[in-house]
Amino acid sequence: MFENNDYIKKKAIIIAAILKLKNKEQIKNEMNELNYLAKTLGAKVLKIFVQNIKKKNPRTFIGKGKIEEIKQFIIRKKIKIVIFNENLSPSQFKNIEQLFKSKVVDRTKVILDIFSKRAKTSYAKTQIKLAQYKYSLSKLPKLWTHLEKQRGGIGFRGPGESEIETDRRNIRKSIKKLTKTIKLIDNQMETQRKHRKNIIRISLVGYTNVGKSTLMNVLSNANVYVENKLFSTVDTTVRKIKILNKRFLLSDTVGFITNLPHQLITSFKSTLYEIKESDLLIHLIDINKKSFIKDITCVENILLEICINKPNINVFNKIDICKNLNTKKYFLYKKYGNNILFVSARKKHNIELLNKTICYINKYYEPNVVFKVLK
Template sequence: MAKIKIYDTAVRPETALLVSVIPQGLSEEKAHEYLEELEFLVQTAGGITKGIITQKLTYPDRSTYVGAGKLEDIKAFVIAEEIDMVVFDDELSPSQLRNIERELQVKILDRSNLILDIFASHAKSAQAKTQVELAQLQYLLPRLTRLWTHLERQRGGIGMRGPGESQIETDRRIILNKITVLKERLDLIDKQNETQRKNRGEMIRVALVGYTNVGKSTIMNMISKSDVLIENKLFATLDTTVRKVVIDNLPFLLSDTVGFIRKLPHHLVECFKSTLDEVREADVLIHAVDISHPNFEDHIIAVNETLKDIGALDKPIITVFNKIDAYVPTVEEGEEGEKTVTLEDFENSWMAKNADPAIFISATNKTNLEEFKQKLYDIIVEIHRERYPYNNLLY
C-alpha cells in the first residue's frame, strides 16, 4: 500500500520583534504599556510577537532610530529567531526605514504602517476602503525611494544612470494622480453623507466615542437591540453604524464610530474626516471607557485630546465606565500605607464625580442598563425641549 503524504497547508502567522526607544521623561512603565498596545496591534493584524527590545535614548537616532550597537542586537535576534518582521513603536522617517531595512534585510514596519494594515483588512464599505487607500498612499509617497533599493547596485554603471530615478518619478506622478482621484471621491461621499444626515429628519443625534476595544459596539447592541460586529480586536469597527433608538417613546439616532488610539497617524484622522463628522455633528456624546483596563485614565485623556482636535469636546457627554464585571480592585500607595480601591471607592472618587454625568455598567451582562438609559433619556429630553418647545407630546 502506497504511503500517504500529508501536507500542512495552513498559513503560518508572521513572527515579529517589537522595538521601542524610551526617550527622556517617559517612564519604563509607560513605555511597557505602549509596547503592550503595539503587541495587541500585531496580534490584531495576525502576527505573533517573539520578542521586545527597548533602548533608553534622549531622542531616537536620526538615521537608524536606535543606536548602532542596539541595531546589531536586533539583527542578531532576527537571525537567531528567524523573525519575519521588525515593528517599531513610532513612525519612522523614510531615511530611517531605508537604513534599517538595508541592515536587517527583513520586513520593517512602524506603528503607522501597522495601523494602516489593520484598517485595510477591516475596511468593508466603499467609503472605508477609499479612506484607507488614501491614507496608505499618503504614507507611501515620501517613502517611495525605499521600494527601489534593488537599483542601488546599478548606480555608476555606464548606461545605468537615470532609470531608477525616472521610474520613481513616474510612480510618484501615478500616486499623486491617484490621491487626487481618491480625494475627489471622498468629497463626493462627504456630500452624500451630509445629505443623508439632513434627510434623517430632526431627531436628536447621539454618537458613541471611546478608545478602541472598550466595548462601544456591545453598548450599541445593548441600547439599540441591533447586531453590530463584536470582536476582541483593535479597530474591529471602521464603518459608522447608525441606528434609530426609542426610549419611552422618544426617538433618537445612535451612531457607533471608529475607536481612537494614541499615536494615531494624523493623515489617518484627516482621511476619516467624514466618519468623524458623525461625532462633530452629534448633539450628545457617549464616552465609553473600559474601567477594567489598568491604564483607562490615559485612554480618557487620549480620547478627549482627539475630541478637542475635531472641535467636539464642548458637547454634552455621558461618561460610561464599562466592563465593571471585569474590574479588579487596585492597590494604591497613600499616606497611611497601601489601600485597596474597590469599584465602590472609584464610584465615589473625584474622577467619577468630575465626569458627571457618569454611569458604571457592564454592557455584556446588561448591568445598570436601565439607569444608563434613564441618564441618556434625561439629556435628550432636555435638548428636545430647548430645540422644539412647542412639541412636548413625546414626554
C-alpha cells in the same frame, strides 16, 4: 507593497526607544498595545526590544550596539518582520531593512493595515486607501536634497530616482482621484443627514475595544460586529433607536488609539463628521484598563483636534469584571463629579439608568438642562 495579509503567521519582533520625553509606564502601555495590534494582524511576536536613547540616531533611530544585538537575534530566530514603535524616516527605513534583511514596518503602518483589514463598506475602504497613499507618499525617499544639488548640479541623479519620481506622480494621481470619490459620497451623506435633522443624535465614542459596539447592540437590539480585538469597527453604523418611547439616532464609530496616524484622522474626517453632528456623545471607557485615565485624555485630545466640543457623558464600562469597583468609583466621582455612570454592556447592568439619563438629556423635553446624570 507589504499588505495586511502578509503578517499572518510570520515571526516578528517589536522595537521601542525610550526618549527622555517618554516615561517607562507610557512605553509599557504602548508596547502592550503594539503587541496586541501585531497579533490582530496574525504576526507572532517573539520579543520586544526597548532601548533608552538620549537622541535619535539619524541613520538607524536606535544605537549601533542595539542594532547589532537585534541583528543576531533576527538571524538566530529567522525573524521576518520588524515592528518599530516610532515613526521612521524614509532613509531610516531603508538603512534598517538593509541591516536586518527583513521587512520593517512602523506603528502607523500597522494601524493602517488593521484598518484596511477591518473596513467593510466601500466608503471606509476608500478612506483607508487614501490614508495609505498619503502614508506611502510620506515614506518615499526625498529627492534632490541640498547636498546632492551641490554635488551634482542640474542633471545629477542617483540610482532609481526616476522610478521614485514616477511612483510619486502615480500616488499623487491616486490621491486626487480618491479625494474626489470621497467628496462625492460626502455630498450624498450630507443630503441624508439633512433628512434626519430633527431627530436627536447620539454618538458612541471611546478608545478601541472598550465595548462601544456591544453597547450599541444593547441599546438598539442591533447586531453590530463585536470582537475582542482592536479596531473591530472601522465603519460608522447609524441606527434609529427608541428609548422610553422617544426616538434617537445612535451611531457607533471607529475606536481611537494613542498616536492615531494623522493620515487616518484627516481621511476619516467625514466619518468623524457623524460625531460632530451629534447632540450628545457617550464616551465609553473600559474601567479595567490600567491606562484608562490616559485613554480618556487621548480620546478627548483627538476630539479637540477635529474640533468636536459636544455635551458628553463619561460612561465606565465592564464593571462586571472590575476589581475594587468601590475604590475606583470613589476616585472617579472625586475627579469627574457626579456626571458619570458605571455600566456593563455585556451583562446589561445599569442600562436602564443610562437610558433614563439619555432621555433626560433630551433637550426638547428639558430645555434648560444640557446634561445631568440620574441617580
